[in-house]
Amino acid sequence: MAEKNRTGFWIIGAWGGVATTAVVGLLNLQKQLVRPIGLTTELPDFANVKGMPAWTDFVPGGYEIRDFSFGQAADELTEQRALESSTAAQVRAELEELDARVLPGFLANSGKVVEAMADRKREETLTPREMLFAMQADMKAFAEENQLEHLIVVNLMSTEPVCEYFEKQTLAKLPEAEQAKRRNEWENWDAFRALLDASAESPVPASTLYAAAAMELGYDFVNFTPSLGATPPAFEQLAERTASRFYGNDGKTGETLMKSVLAPMFAHRNLHVMSWVGHNIFGNRDGIVLDDPHNKATKVSSKNHLLEQILGYPPQTLVTIEYIKSLGDWKTAWDHIHFQGFLGTPMTLQFTWQGCDSLLAAPLVLDLLRLTELARRRNFTGRMDFLACFFKSPIRVEEQSFVRQFEELEDWLREE
């Protein structure tokens, strides 16, 4: 028997840095052992909203492809000075119990670096549809065993390479009939579904299979990574049919958050931005994956596109992301903005952002979990545009200014 308001937090990439920090944080919040700094939903205007889920409503579980544990991942974060040792120690017993709820994950078009680190993946010979059924069996079993009313799947796994099958440049080179077929698959759920039923050679990446598995069951999907996930418009049709919710992509935690705050300032003062260069260095596992050019392309595109949308013209841009092992989870972003002032005089703004990646990301994950569940309790279904302020590449939302996006979230909260 499902317990009212008990919701699963099903994490893809459960023993990764962001996921482990989110789980350690959630357990600490459930036991009221930490102050809720960094959590938007703990602001008075949010926390007092009718129906806001309690932290104790959520039950974590999920998938992972590496042989690891929450304890080992927390130790790694503590060694890197990301977590205080006491923060992990005070929920150690709970973390050990949760390890049993992390199942071997699925790989599909995940790229060579991710494949190389996978030592607890599921059977390789499954077709996409068979994988999807296996995922659904796992999710249903988890919901049943834990008396859950609902499940929210949160994608926190390594960034996948760009899905070339749907890329504009790839499409442009194809015969018109093939282009039309792919456009139809992109837009219509029945056509997309047929793609899942095709052979093991399917181009669909794991993030999209996880999204489809969840949403076909009426569960929700949040994509905190820049991977494809539920991006195709076909998923809007799926959400309508199953009354589920989804949103993404790519958590807006650091350098891009700064861009979405600063670029509107240049636009409003009519200062002409000539170039915006952003160099990023960091040394966690995400950095190893993003060191592969195929996986990196997905992230660079996600960090780069918003400037033109905010400014209304494309300045010259450069985004670099480099893996520097000694930095661990500590990321430095150095941005150099070259702009023209009155009478064309060139000027420069530079900033340095030094943040701990997992600690910046985890509270956003927890806020997204809570707001997605609030949306369900308010009977909202479909694309959750009101969550745009949390993402670098909010799905099909044009507004990129952080402040305006945040106001839209506040408006949505006030609706009831």
Ligand SMILES: NC(=O)c1ccc[n+]([C@@H]2O[C@H](COP(=O)([O-])OP(=O)(O)OC[C@H]3O[C@@H](n4cnc5c(N)ncnc54)[C@H](O)[C@@H]3O)[C@@H](O)[C@H]2O)c1
């Ligand atoms: N500030 C941030 O840290 C931030 C901001 C925005 C987005 N992100 C994105 O969040 C994701 C997680 O970041 P992280 O620093 O925790 O990385 P991480 O490498 O520590 O964690 C990713 C985890 O996913 C697992 N994984 C990979 N493929 C999988 C699959 N197919 N199924 C199940 N598990 C799989 C990996 O084994 C790893 O444990 C990345 O895609 C990153 O780009 C992070």
